Amino acid sequence: MYKLKRFFKKLFTPVSIMMVPHDGKRTINIKVPSIGIVLSAALWLIGSLYVVSMAIDTIEYYNMKSSLDYYSSQFAEIKGTINTIQKAELEFKRILSFGSKGAILENVESKVNTQDAGSLDMEALKRQISHTVKSVHGIQTFLQQQRDLYHSTPMGWPISGRVTSEYGQRDNPKYGGREFHSGIDISAPVGTPVKSTAEGVVSFSGWSQGNGNLVVVEHGLGFSTMYAHNSALRVIVGQKVKRGEVLAYVGATGNTTGPHLHYEVWNNGKATNPYSYMREAHNVSKEK
Numbered sequence: 001m002y003k004l005k006r007f008f009k010k011l012f013t014p015v016s017i018m019m020v021p022h023d024g025k026r027t028i029n030i031k032v033p034s035i036g037i038v039l040s041a042a043l044w045l046i047g048s049l050y051v052v053s054m055a056i057d058t059i060e061y062y063n064m065k066s067s068l069d070y071y072s073s074q075f076a077e078i079k080g081t082i083n084t085i086q087k088a089e090l091e092f093k094r095i096l097s098f099g100s101k102g103a104i105l106e107n108v109e110s111k112v113n114t115q116d117a118g119s120l121d122m123e124a125l126k127r128q129i130s131h132t133v134k135s136v137h138g139i140q141t142f143l144q145q146q147r148d149l150y151h152s153t154p155m156g157w158p159i160s161g162r163v164t165s166e167y168g169q170r171d172n173p174k175y176g177g178r179e180f181h182s183g184i185d186i187s188a189p190v191g192t193p194v195k196s197t198a199e200g201v202v203s204f205s206g207w208s209q210g211n212g213n214l215v216v217v218e219h220g221l222g223f224s225t226m227y228a229h230n231s232a233l234r235v236i237v238g239q240k241v242k243r244g245e246v247l248a249y250v251g252a253t254g255n256t257t258g259p260h261l262h263y264e265v266w267n268n269g270k271a272t273n274p275y276s277y278m279r280e281a282h283n284v285s286k287e288k
Contacts, residue, residue, distance in 0.1 A: 085136055152221040154197040154265050154277045155243070159250060161188035164260060167273040173257050182271035183226065183264035190259045192250040194227050195243075197265075197277070202239045202247075211262065212253025217241060222269075228262035229254050 165173065165185035172179050200219035208214040211228035215235060218224045231251025235241060252259045265274040 149221060151199050151243070152219045152223050154219065154223060154225050154274070156197055157186070157278050158195050158197050158225075158227060158263050159186055159188050159192050159261050161186040161192070161261070163187075163275075167271075167275065174255055183228075183262050184274050185260045185262050187258070187260045188250045190231050190249070190251055192261075193246045194230060194248045194250060194261055196241045196245050196247050197225055197243060198223065199242045200224075200240075202235045202237055202241060205233050205235050205237050205239075208254070210255045212256065213248065213251060214254075215247045217247070222267050224266045226262075226264040226266070228264075229256050229260060231259075 163184055164187045165181055167181060167184050169178060170181045171177070194215075196217055198217075198219040200217040200223075202215065203218045203224070204214060204216035206214065208228070211226075213228075213230040213233050215227045215230065215233060216224060217227075227247055229251055230248035230253065233248045235247050241247065250259055250261050256262075263274055265272050265277050
């Protein structure tokens with residue numbers, strides 16, 4: 001009890017603080033209780049700690065805000081990439097809506113890693129998506145090329161009928177003598193619709209010496225087809241046609257011994273055997 005009283009007595013014991021001016025004037029002597037100095041020091045320390053704490057909190061706040069802004073921009077970029085992939089997927093579905101898809105689909109493997117995205121760091125995720133996008137674009141380019149090739153390649157028979165003269169060397173049925181026959185002749189009744197075997201643009205429609213009423217269609221990728229000896233023509237030069245669209249009607253115009261269609265397939269400026277393109281189907285149905 002005595003020690004406690006002695007301690008409190010010391011707290012209130014005055015302490016003199018002397019201020020000595022350098023100009024030689026009178027010294028100022030201030031008496032302050034010891035407890036006042038202690039409390040002042042404690043308040044200064046608490047204030048300093050508070051200021052330091054606020055500074056640390058401010059720095060952490062701006063660091064967190066900077067990180068949040070960075071990850072927000074990264075996720076926005078990733079979202080844009082995902083949207084690109086989704087658009088590509090829709091394009092795939094559109095492209096794959098034609099023709100035979102089995103052979104293509106068997107060779108298309110998924111490039112997307114099924115690992116949990118939460119276990120990947122941001123840069124690894126970006127690299128994975130970038131790789132996926134490149135793969136998607138590569139597949140998309142391949143499918144587009146296959147689509148163009150499909151639509152430009154002659155397929156099937158332009159009419160239903162019996163082949164009366166094959167491609168290659170033959171005896172001329174009207175004048176005799178050996179000659180090279182650059183197409184095939186298909187016998188059919190007059191007026192039978194003659195259909196285009198691929199989509200394209202009509203480059204000739206009219207009278208041609210020897211071929212009679214003739215239609216030529218350019219299909220792109222080096223392909224063109226020729227339809228000769230027609231009784232009537234249904235298309236004009238510059239007209240776009242689809243596979244299976246009626247171009248003309250079977251006849252016996254030009255140098256011919258009877259009603260039939262003379263059909264030729266040209267590839268890169270050379271006449272080729274049409275039969276190799278006619279095995280796809282016996283006749284051609286119109287594309288929608």
